[in-house]
Amino acid sequence: MSAPTDLDPAPAPMTATGGKPKRRLPGWARAMLWAAAALVVLSTTSYLTGVPDLTSSNTSQTALRLALPILLAGLGGLWAERSGVINIGLEGMMILGTWGAAWGAYYGGPWAGLVAAIVLGALGGLLHAIATVTFNVNHIVSGVALNLLGLGVAKYLASLVFRPLSGNPKQSPPVEKFDTYSATFLSDWLGDLEDAQRVGISDAAGIVRGLITGVSPLAMLAILLIPVSYWVLWKTRFGLRLRSCGENPVAAESLGVNVYVHKYVALAVSGGLAGMGGASLVLLPGGADYLENQTNGRGFIGLAAMIFGNWRPGGLLGGAALFGYADGLQLSGGGEAVLALLYGAVILLGVIVVIQLVRRKWVAAALGLAGALVLYYIYWSNDELPSDLIPYSAHFVTIIVLAVASQRLRPPKKIGAKYRRGEGD
Structure with missing residues (x-):
């Protein structure tokens, strides 16, 4: 019998009595439970505050559109960091993608634009690989340099190509967009349920309707990439080897x-x-x-969504949905809806406090209670959030979520570590 290696699956842990622990719920079941819990919280908040925008189809449709760049950037970060390379250069790669998409779509349509964006983004990734993998440059330094380089290259190319076409070096001429598709019969039926204003049922109908109405092929492709990435990274020999490079390259x-x-x-x-x-x-x-620099920090938010998801595709999807929802809510509902969301956060924290008390985790329960009281005071003392703060709601959510999630994170062991072939640890 051959000796076990780092690439072999770890044996199941044993309990104190020598038996195997109870099996955990599969990932898809936990995801369904979290989705159901989020729906209950949003439905309850919408009913108690009288703000229907929290669960409207317009909000969920906008949230899906805004979550896509965060999801794709986070998925890119997942691939890089599972191999052991920190990639904070996602923002620069996204910027290159925006220029490539506009250039390709102007001359060849949206699919050509998508291919051009992928190629330019991949070139940025390879440049990061040359710096960090071949020359062992510090990953953070290389990522920052790539962000600056991506912005500078996109500005130069926009001035070179778009100025003669539109007269504006910071903006492209109009380009062709992807078509959208809807499940018409189901969407109409869900619209009737949403208009009926039944507690719970109308909330679920509104959210689902927004997710199946006006959906682009790019959105379908992005969602499909989540299970594909999981299958490649966790279920294939190539993925096992790639992840081993982030855990123990030697x-x-x-x-x-x-x-x-x-x-x-x-x-x-x-x-x-x-x-x-x-x-x-x-x-x-x-x-x-x-538009020049239109990513507006979404590469960093995508990185935050990846960390929130604990370097796994399913968790990343939840993080991107959260950030996209926070961003979409302020566009569709304004300050009143964002303020109502704080009330929902109070309800959620109240549930967390009860759970922590049952587990006898007194410090965590006290911190959750303090956070709930602060959020409730903000909600109670304001009729509407200041307009200057509303555009930054997604960034506030990013900070809060990362603070809550930081206790359960498990990054790859050798992420960011330098590696030389033939050299040991």
Whole structure:
């Protein structure tokens, strides 16, 4: 019998009595429970505050459109960091993707724009690989440099190509967008349920209706990439080897894994996905054409969504949905809806406090109670949030979520570590 290696699956942990622990719910079941809990909280909040925008189809449709660039950027970060490379250059790769999408769509339509965005984003990822994998440049330094380089290259190319076409070096001429598709019969039926204003039922109908109405092929492709990434990274030999490069590259090398190749592939895919995220800002209906620096920090929010999701595709999807929803709510409902969301956060924190008390985690319960009281005071003392603060609601959510999630994070063990072939730890 051969000796176990780092690439073999770990044996099931044993309990104190020597038996195997109870099986956990599968990931899809936990995701369904979280979705149901979110629906209950939003429905209750909408009923108690009298703000229907919290669960309207317009809000969920807007949230889906705004979540896509965050989801794709976070997915790109997932591929890179599972291979052991920190990728804070996602913002620069997205910026390159926005220019590539506009250029390709102007000359060849939206699909050509998507391909151009993927190629330019992948080139940015390969540049990051050359710096960090081949020359062992600090990953943070390389990522910051790539963000600056992406912005500078996009500005230069926009001035070179778009100025003669539109007369404005900071904006492209109008480009063709993706068409949208709707499940018409189901959408109409859900619209009737939403208009009936039945507690719970109308809330669920409104959210689902927004997710199946006016959906673009790019949105369908982005959602499909979540299970595809999970299957590749967790269910294939290639994915196991790639993840081993982020956990213990020296052990992977001793088993015949070409660490350099896997890191390069991961970063090329990472850049391509980030480029797709940039393309979604340009090619989706309702979005603007190319504008200078139109990513507006979404690459960093995507990175935050990935960390919130604990470096796993399913958790990343939840994080992107949360940030997209917070961003979409302020567009569809304004300050009143965002303020009502604070009330929903109070309800959620109240549930968390009860759970922590049952588990006898007194410090966590006290912190949750303090947070609930602060949020309730803000809600009670204001009729509407100041207009200057509303556009930053997604950023506030980012900070709060990362603070809550920081206790359960498990990043790859050798993320950010330097590696040289033939050298041990």
